[in-house]
Amino acid sequence: MSLTVTKKDEARQAAAKLFCEQGYHATSVRDIAERIGIQGGSLYSHFASKDELLWAVVSDAADRFFASLRPVAEADAPILNKLRKAVIAHIEVVTNDLDAAAVYIVEWRHLGDERRQEVTKLRDEYEALWRDMVEQGIRDRVLAATDAASVSRFILSSLNYLFTWYRPDGPMTAEEVGSMMADYILDGIKRRTV
Amino acid sequence: MSLTVTKKDEARQAAAKLFCEQGYHATSVRDIAERIGIQGGSLYSHFASKDELLWAVVSDAADRFFASLRPVAEADAPILNKLRKAVIAHIEVVTNDLDAAAVYIVEWRHLGDERRQEVTKLRDEYEALWRDMVEQGIRDRVLAATDAASVSRFILSSLNYLFTWYRPDGPMTAEEVGSMMADYILDGIKRRTV
DNA sequence: CTATATTCCTAACAAGCGCTCGTTAGGGTG
DNA sequence: CACCCTAACGAGCGCTTGTTAGGAATATAG
Numbered sequence: 161m162s163l164t165v166t167k168k169d170e171a172r173q174a175a176a177k178l179f180c181e182q183g184y185h186a187t188s189v190r191d192i193a194e195r196i197g198i199q200g201g202s203l204y205s206h207f208a209s210k211d212e213l214l215w216a217v218v219s220d221a222a223d224r225f226f227a228s229l230r231p232v233a234e235a236d237a238p239i240l241n242k243l244r245k246a247v248i249a250h251i252e253v254v255t256n257d258l259d260a261a262a263v264y265i266v267e268w269r270h271l272g273d274e275r276r277q278e279v280t281k282l283r284d285e286y287e288a289l290w291r292d293m294v295e296q297g298i299r300d301r302v303l304a305a306t307d308a309a310s311v312s313r314f315i316l317s318s319l320n321y322l323f324t325w326y327r328p329d330g331p332m333t334a335e336e337v338g339s340m341m342a343d344y345i346l347d348g349i350k351r352r353t354v
Numbered sequence: 355m356s357l358t359v360t361k362k363d364e365a366r367q368a369a370a371k372l373f374c375e376q377g378y379h380a381t382s383v384r385d386i387a388e389r390i391g392i393q394g395g396s397l398y399s400h401f402a403s404k405d406e407l408l409w410a411v412v413s414d415a416a417d418r419f420f421a422s423l424r425p426v427a428e429a430d431a432p433i434l435n436k437l438r439k440a441v442i443a444h445i446e447v448v449t450n451d452l453d454a455a456a457v458y459i460v461e462w463r464h465l466g467d468e469r470r471q472e473v474t475k476l477r478d479e480y481e482a483l484w485r486d487m488v489e490q491g492i493r494d495r496v497l498a499a500t501d502a503a504s505v506s507r508f509i510l511s512s513l514n515y516l517f518t519w520y521r522p523d524g525p526m527t528a529e530e531v532g533s534m535m536a537d538y539i540l541d542g543i544k545r546r547t548v
Numbered sequence: 549c550t551a552t553a554t555t556c557c558t559a560a561c562a563a564g565c566g567c568t569c570g571t572t573a574g575g576g577t578g
Numbered sequence: 579c580a581c582c583c584t585a586a587c588g589a590g591c592g593c594t595t596g597t598t599a600g601g602a603a604t605a606t607a608g
Contacts, residue, residue, distance in 0.1 A: 167585080183464065185379030189566065201567075202586045210566065240544065266460060270380065294543075304545045305538070310526075314538050317515040318508055325507045332504075344499070344508050348542030349488075350434065351498045361555080383596065395598075396556045404596065555604070565594070571587080578581075 168206040170196045173259075176217045180259040184214055184270040211272045214263070218271065221257070221264035222282045228253045233289045239297045240346065246293060247345060248338035250319045255326060255334035262323045287312055315345055362400040364390045367453075370411045374453040378408055378464040405466045408457070412465065415451070415458035416476045422447045427483045433491045434540065440487060441539060442532035444513045449520060449528035456517045481506055509539055 174195040178187040189210055190200035207213045228249040232242055254261040268279045290312040297303035305311045318341065326337060368389040372381040383404055384394035401407045422443040426436055448455040462473045484506040491497035499505045512535065520531060 183377065183379060185377060186464065188564080190564095198585085199587055201569090201588070204567070205585050270377065297543075302545055303543050304541065305543050307534075310531075310534060311538070311543055313519045314512055314535065314543075317518070318512045321511040321515050324511070337504075340501070340504060341508065344505070344542070346542050346544045347498065348538070348540050348544075349491075349497050349499050349505055349508075350540045350542075351496055352546070382594075384594090392555085393557055394596085395558080398597070399555055549608100551606100551608080553604100553606075555602105557600100557602075559599090561596100561598075563595080563597105566592100568591080569589090573586085574584090576581105576583085578579100 167196065167198070171203060171206055172213065172216045172220070175213045176257070176259040176263050179214065179217065179267050180262040184263075184267045189213075211275065214267065214271055215275050217260055217263045218268045218275075218279060221253075221260040222279065222286075224253050224256075224260075225250065225264075225286060226282075229286065229289055233293060239293060239300055239302055242293055243297065243346065244342045246290065247315070247319065247342040248335070250316075251322060251338040251341060252334060254319070254322050255328065255337070258323050258326070258328070261320075265320045265323065287316065290315060318345060361390065361392070365397060365400055365407065366410045366414070369407045370451070370453040370457050373408065373411065373461050374456040378457075378461045383407075405469065408461065408465055409469050411454055411457045412462045412469075412473060415447075415454040416473065416480075418447050418450075418454075419444065419458075419480060420476075423480070423483055427487060433487060433494055433496055436487055437491065437540065438536045440484070441509070441513065441536040442529070444510075445516060445532040445535060446528060448513070448516050449522065449531070452517050452520070452522070455514075459514045459517065481510065484509060512539060 171192060175187070175192050178191055178195065182191075188200070189203050192213070193200045193203050203213070207216070229246060232245045232249050235242060235245075237245075269276060271279060291308050294303065294305070294308040294311045294315075298306065298308060303311070322337070322341070326332075326334075328334070332340075365386060369381075369386050372385055372389065376385075382394070383397050386407070387394045387397050397407070401410070423440060426439045426443050429436060429439075431439075463470060465473060485502050488497065488499070488502040488505045488509075492500065492502060497505070516531070516535070520526075520528075522528070526534070
């Protein structure tokens with residue numbers, strides 16, 4: 161029963177796709193319903209509100225980001241190794257479901273007050289996982305930077321907005337992109353030996 | 355007469371602020387009008403449509419990005435110098451008007467078909483300026499990367515989404531942020547000498 | 549001072565929005 | 579058979595939206 165794809169799952173997926181393509185406010189509940197072959201009002205058998213639909217997409221994505229990063233962050237390994245793995249972990253989540261990732265990254269702010277604050281909290285916690293790693297790298301004198309906060313944001317900016325240009329049917333696999341991005345972020349684009 | 359700030363300018367600025375804060379579709383023309391002390395319908399003395407208002411914000415920002423980057427891209431100088439100056443030029447535009455930059459970067463896609471295509475063209479051209487510089491860097495064997503397209507997108511991702519966390523009243527000036535970002539992008543965050 | 553634009557207001561419009569409601573069809577379950 | 583539950587329908591409510599029209603007010607120009 162929970163093995164089959166329920167109409168609720170279908171709805172969430174359709175919502176993710178449409179919210180991603182058109183934005184939350186440009187997508188009507190009837191648009192979403194149409195995509196899964198039901199009437200607009202019928203969506204309310206599964207979700208109490210449009211906001212709850214958005215929340216389903218966003219919180220789901222947030223869970224996946226945490227599930228992917230946490231084991232890396234908690235592992236005991238050289239910090240450069242951890243950072244590289246973290247980059248790849250994050251990119252895996254983004255590329256595994258581009259729609260949901262895009263919604264999580266850009267549409268979350270259209271949630272109602274309460275849920276928006278909850279997302280803010282989650283994002284802060286997630287960023288903190290990164291900041292802790294960066295701080296360790298600075299302490300261990302393996303990173304050149306000094307401001308862990310801005311470094312973390314720099315990293316997350318490059319990673320998050322991957323969804324604006326990465327296409328799964330493009331020339332690069334997710335793994336290749338992850339490895340490349342890790343190189344860019346850690347080593348920069350400049351040649352090491354001139 | 356054109357030295358004074360016209361109501362039209364006020365409207366564009368108010369639109370930029372609200373589009374940035376709430377998003378295009380979550381902002382009504384009445385919201386914008388209220389902010390400059392007129393009625394909703396009165397906006398149509400200055401703009402033919404809401405779309406035209408968005409276009410005013412977006413095209414204005416696009417112009418500024420080009421005006422800032424082009425002289426750098428066309429200058430005859432060592433490529434690493436140019437890239438560093440380009441980073442700073444881009445960041446200057448973003449930080450000079452965070453609202454407009456945010457709208458240009460995320461809300462442009464809600465433009466009508468024609469204007470959206472026009473923006474796509476402009477963005478391609480802008481990205482091409484970057485790609486050309488990166489390609490030169492690769493040719494001159496001063497950059498380690500090989501794929502100019504992905505490098506350009508990496509750079510622009512880090513720079514564009516600065517607006518999500520940079521605050522003018524924060525601890526860093528725009529110049530400091532620009533210099534820091536140039537370091538991150540060119541040299542990476544890893545220490546050069548271990 | 550008059551004529552002409554420009555700017556703004558008020559009022560209204562049609563369309564679409566999120567959402568609710570009474571109802572129904574179908575499938576277990578007693 | 580009667581019972582309840584879930585999922586869906588489809589009409590429609592109240593409201594907001596972008597936009598328009600006609601006229602009043604204000605500024606500009608001759």
